[in-house]
Amino acid sequence: MRGYVDENLCVACGLCAQACPEGFRMGEQGVAEGYRELPDYAIDDALQAAEDCPVGAIRIGK
Numbered sequence: 001m002r003g004y005v006d007e008n009l010c011v012a013c014g015l016c017a018q019a020c021p022e023g024f025r026m027g028e029q030g031v032a033e034g035y036r037e038l039p040d041y042a043i044d045d046a047l048q049a050a051e052d053c054p055v056g057a058i059r060i061g062k
């Protein structure tokens, strides 16, 4: 499982990188990116980040 960010929707609020740094970081383009496979312990945080993203830009999947 990993997080995917729709870079066309992301408004760079930083919430996901804060809530789940194991799965998200702010990329060089200034928007968030899901940068690696989620460790099991971080999946709940990633799902929460997806739910809390103000623009619905995050999808969690394979």
Ligand code: SF4
Pocket (backbone or CB within 6 Å): 005, 009, 010, 011, 012, 013, 014, 015, 016, 017, 031, 032, 049, 052, 053, 054, 055, 056, 057, 058
């Ligand atoms: S929470 Fe959503 S809008 Fe905010 S940085 Fe992450 S992907 Fe972008």
